[in-house]
Amino acid sequence: MVPGATDAAGYWRILTGGRDLMTEVPASRWLVTDHYDPDPAAPDKTYARRGAFLPEVDFDPLEYGVPPANLAATDTSQLLALMVADQVLTDAGGLSDLDRDRVGVVLGAASLELLPHMYGRSHRPMWLKGLRESGLAEAEAQAVCDRISAQFSPWRESTFPGLLGNVVSGRIANRFDLHGTNHTTDAACASSLAALSTAVGELALRRADLVISGGVDTGNDIGMFLCFSKTPALSRTGDCRPFSDAADGTMLGEAVVMYALKRLSDAERDGDRIHAVIRGIGTSSDGKGTAIYAPLPDGQARALRRAYEEAGYGPRTVELVEAHGTGTKAGDAAELTALRAVFEESGRGAAQPAGSGGQWCAIGSVKSQIGHTKCAAGAAGLLKAVMALHHKVLPPTIKVDRPTPAATDPDGPFYVNTEARPWVRSADHPRRAAVSSFGFGGSNFHVTLEEYVPSGTPARVPPRHRSAPSELVLFSGASVADLVPPESYGDRPLAALARESQGAFSPTDPVRLAVVASDTDDLREKYAQALALIRQRPGTAFSAPNGVRYASGDPAPGRLAFLFPGQGSQYVGMGAGLAMLAPAAQAVWDRLGGATFDGRPLHRLVFPPPAFADEERAAQAARLA
Template sequence: MTDNATDNATGIAIVGLGCRFPGAGDIQAYWKLLLSGQRQFSAVPANRWNHDTFHEPGRRRGGHAAYTDQVAFLDGVERFAGLHYGLPPARVRAMDPQHRLMLDVTREALDDAGWGRGGFDRENTGVFVGISVSDYKDLMTARIRAVSLADGSIGGATDPRILEAFRERAEELSTIHSFTLPGSLLNMAPATVSRQFGLGGPSFAVDAACSSSLIALETAVAHLRQGTCRIAVVGGAYLSLTPDGLVGFSQLGALSATGVCRPFDKDADGFVLGEGAGSVVLRPLPDALADGDRVYAVIKGIGSANDGASPEPLAPTPEGQLRAMRRAYADARVTPSSVGFIEAHGTGTRAGDRAEAQALRRLRTEYPDDDPALCYLGSAKALIGHSLSAAGIAGLIKTALVVHHRTIVPQPDTTPHPDLGIEAAGLRFAPAARPWPSSGGPLRAAVSSFGFGGTNVHVVLTPPPAPLGHAAGTAEVRPRATHRSLAPNPAPGTAPNPTSC
């Protein structure tokens, strides 16, 4: 398997990035965070919920509590400049904040691509968003649940005094309005992006649990290769607005009791629940090169698979993961041993780390005529937690930046578990940021994302082909343009907003 100039025809260029992750309000901040290796874990903020009610350290099973209070949450999720998009306050209040985040990070990604008003083919731009749950829907419909509890519809008859208390509390909760239902539907995340920016290509949500955003990526790549759209916006979002996720993952025993996510480490004991949103702008590589776009990285190959007949629905299997990896390298027409950096799914759970490490060992040693090169391993979850449906896009953006800057970012304080065989497979963790080692061969990276239910995705990335307008990897990520800012599509009956993004 070798690189070939004809591969450019199937390569997909990443030309724009936008994100919100814990401790990183934009792409520049995310790259600085990755270079620093600083963890973003803290106690559940008081403005989310009263976590004292749901926190019982040491209790692993039963009840309504979580054994940890450590999370990696976004600040200011309630802040949103709705009028910039021509959205009235009532509509904004009914919008799931995940949808608002997708608007903002997509605007930034399109702006980062250098496309202003009329600067790209909106009619043939598709939108593909990985999104799985809406905690906001639960908040917006809480009044209905309270009334159902009050009249005995949920839980059956109970003490009249308790029923009356539910009725009184229900009167204080939000009422259902005309925008409430559409505001919480998952498909409205991509639909809102398409509508606000006037994008006429395919537009839909994808749910594959933790691998949602990379399945969205695979779908977008297929559309671009088939020519059913010329540009694609791919994203993922997740917010934890109720205690449900933290309590539920505690009951599974998946969360770190120590409050630190340590993928593949000897002290790993689970993940930390995170949040975030990210968006990337894609187009066929020949189009990007012809127009002189700045290309962060090229999607060389992508593959997906399911675990199939696994012992349990939530138990990861190395066979299913390996199947996705093999398909990605077959699509890329390169050998796995040539990859120098892998952004792993890396949750820090015992079962997850064991399955992924086994798959990686087999992947890197199953070509007998190949001598695997040194490969660095990482997982952004060690810094920003596990953002579920946004986890794949977080890993993709990280890996695209690693390729763009030709810099290996650190994996903090990692001592590989001796039973995983990490070092025997030629895999290493960087204790500090370092230039990408020069081996004389092509620079290649990969990213994995595996979801509950067994859906696995693996993506192979390379730098854009030379020559470019500047030496590869030497340019900083440019800040959002102010002279060619993207103008959203105004809502009916409103004037276009002339303010720069």
């Protein structure tokens, strides 16, 4: 559950579509008029008024065993975590065939929003002191304090567990009757990768057979904004631009992201759907530094080296890094320094494909789209990398008009990927990606993982998520009254709805309507507009520029033609959309993954790294021509 999406498929569409989920702070979090001041030095105020926020969702307390009377005293993180854990277990095939004694839950979580709210009541002596010193009579001062206290929820028996961070995981173990280890961990912004490290340890030590892990952070209250404002770490211009030369700070986001972890051999034996494989986890501390919150490249590099030592391969084979990438100048600079040190060590003297040279690895950060989700940041980055491997797509990082110089060295290992591109890979090794997460206090984590390649076991590769920017939805019937409205399809994703509508469509029906829609809301709106027009002129065919077409009566038999463009029609990026949507098209490119033209990999001529200057774009077009 991330800003703009409530499932993994929606998250993937956000990633590949390059959507920006930054908005003004909604009134449900805190009031800008109460807490905002553009002056960063203004006491008790924040100079930020934007962020990325989870969508509102319906929560059925009885479905998850939460007494409705306890909702006001239960942290949002605990409730949303139950819903996401339910998604994870469903995706993993349920619990019917699992030994619940060997299923655990380890999550990164902290900074829960209910705690400061409940502590508010304990400040009554300070309110009373101020009122007395202002000259109010005792009775009046007490009455004012009563009115202030009424703004806070009362303490009750369910309040204590309702605000504890560890109950985020505990409530999941309780609801789904899991008997393995159950706890949360706090490593600040590296919490979810710290939890991942512990979860993988449980599996490696064979104390568990399945562990739910991830990160939970719904804390975008005013207290969190003040913490980041007074560091200061938030963007003065109100945006998060990792690895851009215009980066001036981070922005805050919210997310609840989890995944099911098993030993690879067990997953293959059990015929599970495998999304990706973790190969190495490196952890480290910065040790002694200049300040407890200042990132140290040496400490981060230590974690990177340990990850690749455990994985058994070097970073020269890693082609995507989902970086911590907060958008702060000091943080991004330190991270790039560490990454370049380790990746360039790997590149020296290594056998390299013809023409690959430098810039073999895409680097980016999902924080450009959903902000810094704090305790859930590593989990959000890991899920992005897992889906990139599974879909064979290099996802974009947005808001980079010109990259920071440290990420643009033509002889260096990295380039900032600003557009979705097919991830072409020859068969010499699987696609490999890495994820970093670093926390205040010098907590460093780096994870390296690779795509799953079936090897004749019962294990399966899950289907891809549809990520087309729009879908074709068809309606037909004997009369206008027989057209089935979109609402009849329920609350299914647009791609599934489109598939079902195409299966039910009859080209010989007297009434036929086609709608190209970007989402279900867009579909409903266009359908309603089309229906109104049809009822005004029931026998008149029409085609609207917004992607709606209607016809009635006997269909005239048509003829079909294919157009094959000839020489001179080539352009940089041609066929990228098809390769990213159709596995058969991707497979053609992979078969030619080792092919070269004029000393360069063929796919790097057609799908080169993004260019940021007109001369560079012209050179790419000239090479392709």
